Amino acid sequence: MNLHTLPPPQTRRPRPDLAAWRLTVAAAHDLTPNIRRVELLTEAPLPWRPGQDLILDLPQGEAEPARRHYSIRRLNLPGTELSIDIVRHGQGGPGERWAELARPGDRILAHGPRGRTTLAEDADWHLFVGDETALPAILAMLEHLPRRARALAILEVGHRDDRQYLDADCDLDLEWQVRKAPAAAASLGLIERIALFAPRPGRGHAYVLGETATVRIIRHGLLARGLAKDQITAEGYWRPGRLGGHDHIRDEPV
Numbered sequence: 001m002n003l004h005t006l007p008p009p010q011t012r013r014p015r016p017d018l019a020a021w022r023l024t025v026a027a028a029h030d031l032t033p034n035i036r037r038v039e040l041l042t043e044a045p046l047p048w049r050p051g052q053d054l055i056l057d058l059p060q061g062e063a064e065p066a067r068r069h070y071s072i073r074r075l076n077l078p079g080t081e082l083s084i085d086i087v088r089h090g091q092g093g094p095g096e097r098w099a100e101l102a103r104p105g106d107r108i109l110a111h112g113p114r115g116r117t118t119l120a121e122d123a124d125w126h127l128f129v130g131d132e133t134a135l136p137a138i139l140a141m142l143e144h145l146p147r148r149a150r151a152l153a154i155l156e157v158g159h160r161d162d163r164q165y166l167d168a169d170c171d172l173d174l175e176w177q178v179r180k181a182p183a184a185a186a187s188l189g190l191i192e193r194i195a196l197f198a199p200r201p202g203r204g205h206a207y208v209l210g211e212t213a214t215v216r217i218i219r220h221g222l223l224a225r226g227l228a229k230d231q232i233t234a235e236g237y238w239r240p241g242r243l244g245g246h247d248h249i250r251d252e253p254v
Contacts (some may be wrong), residue, residue: 018111032162045079050140052113059092066094073136089254104123124202128153134209186213212236
């Protein structure tokens with residue numbers, strides 16, 4: 001069964017082994033013109049590895065909640081205050097509606113943290129590639145790299161004001177690409193930029209996150225330039241027509 005024939009993600013229950021958490025909204029504000037941050041409190045510390053996400057049960061009135069994956073942008077010690085950043089796509093989806101209406105004291109159910117998108121601690125260098133939907137995961141991972149780590153991050157946003165400050169200690173080369181257009185399938189800007197990338201000496205690891213077609217094309221290009229499959233973390237966070245969930249990019253054809 002391929003991804004196109006799966007039932008809509010919001011009708012499927014999270015895995016039973018995922019922990020459930022009752023979160024309380026502490027605050028919500030616009031981080032950039034197209035990204036809104038919701039600050040949440042938990043009743044107990046969350047076990048989290050940077051890059052992982054939560055599945056939120058987003059309210060849908062009297063209908064069943066819509067389940068959406070959102071990476072944890074920041075988790076403050078002792079692990080009971082966390083930030084979720086939600087991109088405004090202008091389509092009024094469940095996540096956008098919830099973020100706009102979130103008020104202090106609101107409650108929401110979450111499952112996780114989950115996901116295999118985490119730092120490869122044994123890598124000699126790190127390559128991060130993604131659009132605005134990948135910023136929470138990528139920026140969180142960058143901020144948790146040790147000072148000695150070497151990293152290149154190539155990040156695409158729709159507007160120059162959506163670029164964000166990050167507090168990273170690693171040896172980082174950061175490139176922002178401004179798309180100046182709505183997000184669409186197969187980002188030529190990212191694809192063409194990564195086509196110029198030459199792997200560095202040593203064993204590296206690439207994290208390619210964002211729109212599914214873009215991620216798939218970039219992954220195949222990195223494989224063709226010598227990276228092994230286990231050196232690439234590739235996750236499709238969205239694609240036109242998909243409602244929630246992620247596309248796990250492994251050995252599908254381009």
